[in-house]
Amino acid sequence: MSGPSQYQPQNAVLKWVERRLPIGGLIHSSFIGYPTPRNLNYWWTFGAILSMMLGVQIVTGIILAMHYTPHADLAFKSVEAIVRDVNYGWLLRYLHSNGASMFFIAVYIHMFRGLYYGSYKEPREVLWILGVIIYLLMMATGFMGYVLPWGQMSFWGATVITNLFSAIPYVGDSIVTLLWGGYAVGNPTLNRFFSLHYLLPFVIAGVVVLHVWALHVVGQNNPAGVEPQTEKDTVPFTPYATIKDSFGMTCFLVFFAWFVFYTPNYLGDPDNYIPANPGVTPAEIVPEWYYLPFYAILRSIPNKLAGVVAMFSAILVLAFLPWLDGAKVRSARYRPLARQFFWIFVVVCLGLGYLGSKPPQGIYVVAGRILTAYYFFHFLILLPILSRVEKARPVPNSIADDVLGKAGALKAVGSAIVVLAAAGLLLIGGVSQSRAEEETPPTLSWSFAGPFGKFDQGQIQRGLKVYKEVCSNCHSLNYIAFRNLADAGGPGYSEEQAAALASTYKIKDGPNETGDMFERPGRPADYFPAPFANEQQARVANGGAAPPDLSLMAKARGYDRGFPTFIFDLVTQFQEKGPNYIAALLQGFEENPPADFKLPDGSYYNKYFPGHSIKMPKPLSDGQVTYDDGAPQTVQQYAADVAAFLMWTAEPKLEARKKLGLQVMIFLIILAGLLYFTKKKVWADAH
Amino acid sequence: MTTSTSAEHSRRDFLYVATGAVAAVGTVAAIWPLVSQMNPDASTIAAGAPIEVDLAPIAEGQAIKVFWRSKPIYIMNRTKKQIEEARAVAVSSLPDPQSDQARVKEGHDQWLVVIGICTHLGCIPIAHEGSYDGFFxxxxxxxxxxxxxIRQGPAPANLAVPPYSFASDTRIKIG
Structure with missing residues (x-):
């Protein structure tokens, strides 16, 4: 397709360079003169979107690495320091963590587009296989990146995934030890994962170059699935594809920005805001959403080795697709049966993803097995048979013909909507089977909710008072320094007030010239001192359960909102599970547990605590803390105030985030509008 | 194309320029946080708060080194002889002319407080060495x-005096 370059530089310097290194010609033939089919639809912009996301991940990743410490004792802390202290650190971190999800959303759309339009077929087999390799590399990179914050899910995800290799007969255990660099996942594992996580994106970039090279040799597929024959079938990449891709990328950025600025923790797991603890496994280990379908396949098979083999086969089978589907007609547009089975397959994948997030019991196991069987049936049996028996509808003679006889564009969108609705109904059916066992915390109204939410300074100040007078007797607040009390978007104290509060605390410092530790009054730069010297002391003083640090509590606790509420939560920007839970827990103590509940000695009954048996006695009672702003001195008010305070300690940049988010959104929407009209103008003479 | 009027042309050109301009503004704005993150973070700035130093243990003729904002600060209790030497030299003959009085606090003339970083290329000079009874x-x-x-050698300027003040006769606050 890209024959000898048409590039003829006029400038003498460029001519001089071009004769020695024809880089101008390479760029010209790849991104300017490159002929692109004129009938491409917007699903084709996801190639450009993926390149953009790779760039975003590499740039934000390199910056995060400037501040991150890959050490088991410091990694979690350094991530918090990035978010709290580094200029725009919260932005860079949320861009990177949500960017991974966006990368996968885009790659799944890109892959399903390839499946639908038969982009893997002759002569694009190598192009497709390179894509599968990129996808595998992305999965490895994403997994290792998720380990780096060294939270509970990082640690236990790393444990579970590395243990997959122990299924290999004879050498499995040795391989796992090799991966760990120790007797379990630990500091050596974290160090090497950091190194590899830095390396792999550049490997991906290298394979992307091969992918694009292969693409430019065989040319792009197109919705009609017929090869371009004449000049009339194609348009030059610039300006036509460039402007269309720019519009697509900007729209995608709007979607991306929604997550980053308004629901940055929607796709994450609250457990990952708890520092890694090798002694406690979280109640449910769930991988990042983009691995869920494969996780469901793994769990569906009741044999360790077979499960691992099935999981990897589910990805590898894609590489053989060009030979499994032998149909000559590429585009599913002209294959009525294949098109229907394609949408069924999409639903099956979504279903597997949903099941991967559910506990492996009851109906979920059965459904998982059925869908796993269907997944392989689709590739190994259905597609080979279909390609032999199906009678395809006539394909257009040329791309130009396809453009003239346009009708099917809306149909594809229509069927996508129908399929998603069907999948939704299916899921509702699945969910109604499972009943709510635990009482979920009531949803309170918070001043910091929604796109324009702000902390109520009075409430944060009252919450701080409750923390100081009650909670701080047992709970630390390790990530909050006294100086933070004077930060913008916080409780609104002046620097003098923060310094005055700090000086009421005794801070251990030293050693001095004689080598002794000493106590001195606190300074603004000091952190709230912990009530206990170490975890063991905290444990002994509290009946065997160490009171957790409260800094991140409002992000480290959540509960299941169920389907379809969890989807609406994305639209309504619901991010307040943590504060709801904290407020409910503080009010959820009951003197008399239900008759059939056996309360262990030294424990208390709490309606909202998972398992209901909590070691913390009811901490608050009416009138316990004196408010001087006239707010009611009730447990209900105390609970709400301290929950709001803890939301601020967990997300101190919330106000800055929402403010910048509004500016970014407005900008992106204006840019998208301008690009849309520019695109229309540019394409006006091509149609 | 051939039928399009010049009005249409200019409208189209305006659209192209507007789109390009908005995109360029966005690109520049996006670079800002990427550069800004390299500046000292909030915890570093907070740790650079003023420090207090007790002068009582420093005998005449002694110097101590303390750290403020990760920089070594020399606090020297000068002898009469040192002060006289410093004040005897003609200010105009110095490479970086500055009187001794301008470099110490009035009434506390024996105390010299300087940032111990050579103004040449950032090494730490040694106190009480060299030919001038000062630093080498x-x-x-x-x-x-x-x-x-600075009296001799490649350094272009005098050792910098950090911001400080006397909290009492025997305590200074640096920063």
Whole structure:
């Protein structure tokens, strides 16, 4: 397709360079003169979107690495320091963590587009296989990146995934030890994962170059699935594809920005805001959403080795697709049966993803097995048979013909909507089977909710008072320094007030010239001192359960909102599970547990605590803390105030985030509008 | 294309320029946080708060080194002789002319407080060494006098005096 370059530089310097290194010609033939089919639809912009996301991940990743410490004792802390202290650190971190999800959303759309339009077929087999390799590399990179914050899910995800290799007969255990660099996942594992996580994106970039090279040799597929024959079938990449891709990328950025600025923790797991603890496994280990379908396949098979083999086969089978589907007609547009089975397959994948997030019991196991069987049936049996028996509808003679006889564009969108609705109904059916066992915390109204939410300074100040007078007797607040009390978007104290509060605390410092530790009054730069010297002391003083640090509590606790509420939560920007839970827990103590509940000695009954048996006695009672702003001195008010305070300690940049988010959104929407009209103008003479 | 009027042309050109301009503004704005993150973070800035130093243990003729904002600060209790030497030299003859009085606090003339970083290339000069009863930098041979002023060698400027004040006769606050 890209024959000898048409590039003829006029400038003498460029001519001089071009004769020695024809880089101008390479760029010209790849991104300017490159002929692109004129009938491409917007699903084709996801190639450009993926390149953009790779760039975003590499740039934000390199910056995060400037501040991150890959050490088991410091990694979690350094991530918090990035978010709290580094200029725009919260932005860079949320861009990177949500960017991974966006990368996968885009790659799944890109892959399903390839499946639908038969982009893997002759002569694009190598192009497709390179894509599968990129996808595998992305999965490895994403997994290792998720380990780096060294939270509970990082640690236990790393444990579970590395243990997959122990299924290999004879050498499995040795391989796992090799991966760990120790007797379990630990500091050596974290160090090497950091190194590899830095390396792999550049490997991906290298394979992307091969992918694009292969693409430019065989040319792009197109919705009609017929090869371009004449000049009339194609348009030059610039300006036509460039402007269309720019519009697509900007729209995608709007979607991306929604997550980053308004629901940055929607796709994450609250457990990952708890520092890694090798002694406690979280109640449910769930991988990042983009691995869920494969996780469901793994769990569906009741044999360790077979499960691992099935999981990897589910990805590898894609590489053989060009030979499994032998149909000559590429585009599913002209294959009525294949098109229907394609949408069924999409639903099956979504279903597997949903099941991967559910506990492996009851109906979920059965459904998982059925869908796993269907997944392989689709590739190994259905597609080979279909390609032999199906009678395809006539394909257009040329791309130009396809453009003239346009009708099917809306149909594809229509069927996508129908399929998603069907999948939704299916899921509702699945969910109604499972009943709510635990009482979920009531949803309170918070001043910091929604796109324009702000902390109520009075409430944060009252919450701080409750923390100081009650909670701080047992709970630390390790990530909050006294100086933070004077930060913008916080409780609104002046620097003098923060310094005055700090000086009421005794801070251990030293050693001095004689080598002794000493106590001195606190300074603004000091952190709230912990009530206990170490975890063991905290444990002994509290009946065997160490009171957790409260800094991140409002992000480290959540509960299941169920389907379809969890989807609406994305639209309504619901991010307040943590504060709801904290407020409910503080009010959820009951003197008399239900008759059939056996309360262990030294424990208390709490309606909202998972398992209901909590070691913390009811901490608050009416009138316990004196408010001087006239707010009611009730447990209900105390609970709400301290929950709001803890939301601020967990997300101190919330106000800055929402403010910048509004500016970014407005900008992106204006840019998208301008690009849309520019695109229309540019394409006006091509149609 | 051939039928399009010049009005249409200029409208189209305006659209192209507007789109390009908005995109360019966005690109520049996006670079800002990527650069800004390299500046000292909030915890570093907070740790650079003023420090207090007790002068009582420093005998006449002694110097101590303390750290403020990760920089070594020399606090020197100068002898009469050192002060006299520093004040005897003609200010105009110095490479970086500055009187000794301008480099110490009035009424506390024996106390010299300077940032112990050679103004040549950042090494730490050694106190009480060199030919001027002051500081000598072993890296490239710069010599500072008992007022911390450059007298000889490649350094272009006097040792800097940090912001400080006397909280009492025996305590200073640096920063």
């Amino acid at each position: 930098c072993p890296c490239h041979g710069s010599q500072y006098d008992s007022s911390g002023r």
